[in-house]
Amino acid sequence: MPSPLPVRDGVGATRLHLPSEGRWPTVAAYMAERFFHLDPERLLRRFDRDEIVARDGSPLTRETPLGVHEFVWYYREPPVERDIPFEIEVLHRDRDLVVADKPHFLPTTPGGKYLQNSALVRLRNLLGIPELTPIHRLDRATAGLLMFSVRPETRGAYQLLFENRRVEKVYEAVSALPEGWDPARPALGGGPFPVVYRNHIEKLRAHVCVHVDGTREPNSETLVELISADDRVLHTLLRPHTGRMHQLRVHLAALGAGILHDGFYPVLLPEAPDDFAKPLQLLARELRFVDPLSGEEREFRTRRRLQEAPLSGA
Template sequence: MQSPKCVQNAQTQHGDASSVDVENIFLHRFMLSMSTSTSAILGSNDTATDPADNTDPPVMLSEEKPVVAHLPEKRKAKTSDDESNVKKVKLDANGLKTKRPGFNDERYEETSYYFENGLRKVYPYFFTFTTFAKGRWVDEKILDVFVREFRAAPPEEYERSLEAGKLTVNYEKVPKDYRIKHNDLLANVVHRHEVPVTSQPIKVVFMDKDIVVVNKPASIPVHPCGRYRHNTVVFILAKEHNLKNLRTIHRLDRLTSGLLLFGRTAEKARALELQIRTRQVQKEYVCRVEGRFPDGIVECNEKIDVVSYKIGVCKVSPKGKDCKTTFQKIGEVGDESIVLCKPLTGRMHQIRVHLQFLGYPISNDPLYNHEVFGPLKGRGGDIGGITQEQLITNLITIHNAENWLGLEGEQVAPTEIKGELKTTSVVEVPIEATKPMISATNEPINEASTQTCYEEPDRSFDFKKATSDPHCSECKVNYRDPGAKDLIMFLHAWKYRGVDWEYKTELPDWACKSTINYDHL
């Protein structure tokens, strides 16, 4: 049996939950009925799932807008089982209309932060991912489903989880040959390790009763996604500034810094979302690009198409959506240029893709300034004469070798790139070295301290607050800390101007090193 703490942590990918949060389960079933995506559910770490990076996210609950709707009838699986043998989980939609966004205090108190080597880190903690059985899984063995659908862990790990009661059905232990039934609730307890982010503080630019405007440091995702949960803007603001139940109005890529707006009321959030959607908001970004950018205003109207939602990559294509960005050089740093960017549309990675097309990619862009797009790095739309399918294959290969698509710290097999063998920087350590905290029943104990908005993060690692699991593969590996090049991209959301409002931040250090021509600003 799993520990009571593990059971309390049960929830879907987003939102609050108690032991089994019926509101979230109700919503989650609705979302699952609308999608066939299975990526990154139950702790899968083999896809890039950072919405801040504009990749295809896993199926999860919306924290912003509660759903009050007549649910479509769930697709019936073809099975010979009688209805009387089908397990059904009782659902309750009471309170759905008053459901607020965000998380409850129990979610914020799952674990705490500590600072080390200029990074904000999270003590590993136990967490439970849940999902309802999909129609195509019905009457299949649970172990076969997990091995096929969720490849983040080897088959023997799922088998061990079933035997230990960490992988359950309707919160009951089942054998590995158990056959899934319609409406079964699958839960998987994992020992979760989050990726470090910068220790730079999130500065509040403006705040009143309706809105919070912050200056987001690079490397911090906006909200929980993939391998990030507590190391996100919404969790940090809640735990260190007591700013909870914020409504996301827009997003920034994880590596992009700058202005980020949150609504404190539903009315304000809807009003600002409408202004952005109807293009009433003027956005100004500052970036640093390779080469001497041309003088004057440069306009790019190339259409942008998504190459792959799974890995979150776009390129210029006549099949894409209409897109427009204007650029103007405002300074220089050596052989590089500081450029003011004004996107008139809001496509995924718009500024980065247009700069790549123009031949002046952001100088440290880990994706669009890369030879995976061909010898010209995608300049003028030239990707080296390969097909889009081959481009996707190459992108995945480079991702596995260089680890820059949002899954820092993932263990991967060595990959051959241009004759040179590359792999991630990991070091295997014996399981005994992790000193797991185990109960008398040989189960891990979650003794990690909690953190509320009234507590400061630890200034160094405290071994007493650490947890470990003897069967956790990540506990057996020492990952290198990300360096500066892994945390910063030279793109900053500088100014936003809407109807009767305007906010701006200070320029980042990498832009201040140049002589800015303020006559253009």
């Protein structure tokens, strides 16, 4: 459903679905209860300034009754953001695709306390492409390759590549050296490299960590290969066959090689401000696929490097 409001400062308008009936006499009353954490008078003043609009772009008032409109659109009020002092780099741009190299700490899309400090908004503003849309996502803590669609007309073809697992994704990770590591017989999780690890991962509502269910059939799989190791860390190459939330972090933690500076796995640590000197040592390194429009084989590789990786690593 197209928005009646244009992209502003790289940020699209938010759409809200309204109930057709209920105990609220007006749209304003419903929104005041829905967004109870906001100052209600401040919300009402947004109606007075014509900042909340219907599908045809017409503004609603404080008195607009509930049931007249199914959806409304508005711009989120920008949060007070902590600046993320790392730049996103454009590696490739053509008529249909933008491939960017995302730094650690930068979320893919706006959300919560991040708006301007998101990869999508920064790139929309940098490139002047309001229609730019991510084709896939990376965790905020993960650095590396991200693909964006330039034109809505061709977006679906590229999204299907990911849905149908036709994109080869390669990651790197650095972990603390596992207990009992033997450089003469490198092994992980009790088996020699390469290691294939599978389990069942599900995201539970209101939980920041995913849940691993050992009683169910695996729905996630990762191939783990050894790049190098020294007397301090293990450097691995990861080839995920599936794309479950936090999959690589969960799998390495389960194998006894939790990724350095991971505050979620294997143990959830108390929430703390970002420590920019200690980024999660996980990097989306390579993307390979056959272009669905041209049939051309395409390959992209990050220019970033994990700071904790041994100097002898590939």
